[in-house]
Amino acid sequence: MASGERCAAVLGTGRMGSAMARRLAAAGFRVYLWNRTLGKAEVLAAEIGGVAVEEPRAAAERCKRVHLVVSDDEAVYDVLTGLGGLVAGGKGLEGVRVYNHVTMTPRGSLEAMRLVERAGGVYVEAPVAGNPGNALEGRLVILCASRLGEGVCRDEALEALGTPVYLGEPPVAAAAKLGFNIFFLGVVTAMGEALALAESYGLDADRFLGEVIGRTWLRQIVERYGARIKPRGEASFAARLAGKDARYAARALQERGVPGFLASAVASYYALMSHEGYGDEDYPAIAGFLAEYARRSREPRSPA
Numbered sequence: 394m395a396s397g398e399r400c401a402a403v404l405g406t407g408r409m410g411s412a413m414a415r416r417l418a419a420a421g422f423r424v425y426l427w428n429r430t431l432g433k434a435e436v437l438a439a440e441i442g443g444v445a446v447e448e449p450r451a452a453a454e455r456c457k458r459v460h461l462v463v464s465d466d467e468a469v470y471d472v473l474t475g476l477g478g479l480v481a482g483g484k485g486l487e488g489v490r491v492y493n494h495v496t497m498t499p500r501g502s503l504e505a506m507r508l509v510e511r512a513g514g515v516y517v518e519a520p521v522a523g524n525p526g527n528a529l530e531g532r533l534v535i536l537c538a539s540r541l542g543e544g545v546c547r548d549e550a551l552e553a554l555g556t557p558v559y560l561g562e563p564p565v566a567a568a569a570k571l572g573f574n575i576f577f578l579g580v581v582t583a584m585g586e587a588l589a590l591a592e593s594y595g596l597d598a599d600r601f602l603g604e605v606i607g608r609t610w611l612r613q614i615v616e617r618y619g620a621r622i623k624p625r626g627e628a629s630f631a632a633r634l635a636g637k638d639a640r641y642a643a644r645a646l647q648e649r650g651v652p653g654f655l656a657s658a659v660a661s662y663y664a665l666m667s668h669e670g671y672g673d674e675d676y677p678a679i680a681g682f683l684a685e686y687a688r689r690s691r692e693p694r695s696p697a
């Protein structure tokens with residue numbers, strides 16, 4: 394870290410990155426911010442008393458604790474190897490710890506580790522379970538993996554963000570994160586197919602949830618998601634990113650010889666939802682989207 398200063402550099406100020414940056418600033422860290430669309434980092438920096446920088450490398454020069462919070466594998470490569478990227482030139486990360494919070498493929502994470510280590514840095518896989526609200530409250534579950542062992546996961550910035558859980562060496566945390574996501578994405582997508590089935594045969598989705606599912610042990614799922622299945626025009630975790638995670642889970646399973654049928658189906662449903670213009674809705678809206686899809690397919694077609 395910069396001498397005497399508790400600092401953190403946050404690269405990517407989207408939903409999760411900006412919540413993490415706010416939490417770190419509130420916990421007393423000097424926060425350096427970079428975002429591809431620089432204006433967003435500048436606005437956030439002004440709000441939280443942080444410092445916006447123009448390229449990823451400049452953030453790592455100011456602070457030796459770097460948090461990557463961009464969207465996907467491609468974005469990670471861009472931040473690492475693009476113009477002004479963290480490892481552009483192949484050197485310059487000596488003494489820098491890169492905490493990678495991105496939900497990405499195990500293969501992509503290993504490649505990121507190779508690039509960071511070749512440039513002299515320490516790579517820590519640290520994908521998160523939880524939402525931006527949990528980040529603001531310091532209640533994320535941080536799945537942590539490193540070749541240096543548990544010590545780098547017991548870091549004061551990670552502990553300000555939530556509870557780090559050490560799992561072993563990369564890419565085990567990347568795999569565990571995809572496992573977690575396909576678990577709950579499978580649940581909301583299954584709910585969507587159940588609603589579509591009810592709707593297709595003339596039973597209103599709300600009645601089905603209230604009078605059938607709500608009377609069984611599955612009501613816990615309705616209690617958690619019921620109010621979030623209709624598109625609301627806002628998201629804490631966007632459907633297009635949920636689709637990305639399901640796609641990555643399918644790919645990771647297939648690389649290990651497991652067919653990944655469920656993950657592929659979930660990915661296809663989210664692709665359909667995004668294609669129909671709902672990619673920026675919150676991920677549970679897949680259920681309402683599928684119910685609506687079934688409702689539409691039931692409507693009498695006008696003669697050609």
Ligand SMILES: NC(=O)c1ccc[n+]([C@@H]2O[C@H](COP(=O)([O-])OP(=O)(O)OC[C@H]3O[C@@H](n4cnc5c(N)ncnc54)[C@H](OP(=O)(O)O)[C@@H]3O)[C@@H](O)[C@H]2O)c1
Nearest residue numbers: 405406407408409429430463464468471495496524629630
């Ligand atoms: N939101 C959640 O509840 C949640 C929970 C757990 C894990 N995650 C994971 O956290 C990560 C961030 O999610 P989010 O919800 O914050 O997403 P988001 O709101 O969509 O923000 C995405 C961020 O990635 C940046 N980005 C996208 N493509 C890029 C590229 N090619 N090069 C550089 N930067 C790029 C965006 O920059 P611009 O502003 O320029 O577009 C933005 O800062 C994802 O891996 C996600 O799966 C999210």
